[in-house]
Amino acid sequence: MKSVFITGGTTGIGAELAKHYVEKGWKVGVCGRDKQKFEESFTHQRESISFYAVDVANRDELKNAIKEFSGLIGLDLLIANAGIGYKFKTKVPDFEFSYKMVHVNLLGVMYAFEAALDVMIPRSKGQLVAVASIAGYNGLPGVSAYSATKSAVQKYCESLHLDLRQFNINVTTINPGFVDTPLTQSNHHPMPFLMDAPKAAKLIARAIEKKKMTYHFPFLFAGVVRFIGILPRTWYRFLFSLKMFNYSKEK
Template identity: 30%
Template structure:
């Protein structure tokens, strides 16, 4: 695929964690970055940090779960900025959804953000990208997408949806000039993982994860999984017979 020159980017979930780090990383490389999230003060602090580094980050207060308003705002933004070159669907939430104590409100909250919100983000200006024959959509999935993690049915399933969604888009858009990238992070230090009360092997620093992600995006790679020490067994787990996987998952739990 030919090299692409990026001018503008949208990153959702940019008020903290990987989204914040990626927005700043892209801005420092000359992109005009729209950092979207629900917490405006954090986004404004990010914009100030970017400005101090000679970069441009513009805060965008946005709730991906308000689907119609979200779609409308992204289309307006696409028109206002002369076309978004890069859209990163990063906003996501986690939480325990154990089968023995399943709570619909928790399940729905995860689906609303990780499934509906992500799909809306990726879909909003994709038809325009196809018309322009340029653009790049990125979905931040998870290594948890490969098998259902014990106690995290909704989260694993939501990330599996996003991974499959991105794969179909990649096939469909192969001759359009629009790039598709799916990223599968492992455990990364963030607000989300700070609340985890279970072992997190090969936990990565945010900056190291962002460097891997940003580099892969600008290279136009179709997939990125990290860290390799966790990515490899996660992928191998896909082919384990169910009795073996179930036994292993119970021990890890």
């Protein structure tokens, strides 16, 4: 039986991925801070999933959870998905929340990978996946630390993809566009090509199965975002001075 541990599996993309792997007959473990959210998301398959009430910013707690879950059968797949984003986009960053974002979105991925590698390297097999974002391709206005953490995760995974091949361990970075989850439900701005979470999870699972190094979606939107990233900086600055592309409030 194959096994997967998903961080941030209580709602949204993580929960849909957990459902996908349960349906495929995998042993599934998820973590999150809120057990109630887990119970609300999994009315049917709850017994098939091991839940760990763990904050990914706590290295020891996460390590223990992943070690306990892996037990005797090991760990085939680790998906570092837990993440947080700004509720409001402001010109002056909310520094307290930005620091928290670094702990969760960046260190949380590193802690999860570290714990998974303790299990995978001795067995010379496994796959590490991080859910970054297309917001990591550019420094976007109003979401400085979100863009920064996601960009850091992209580069971190790119390096590890090269380093870990010698241990037969694959590393995949997933960069979603807008997905309809609690994370985006508080957004008041347009969200082009918004996708529902079950569909996003299916696309992500397929990319994982194909052991892609990087996967971004929706294809067209991701292409536009990446093109914007290679524009001359004066054009880039002009584009984001336009109200229709800059959602940060005055403050």
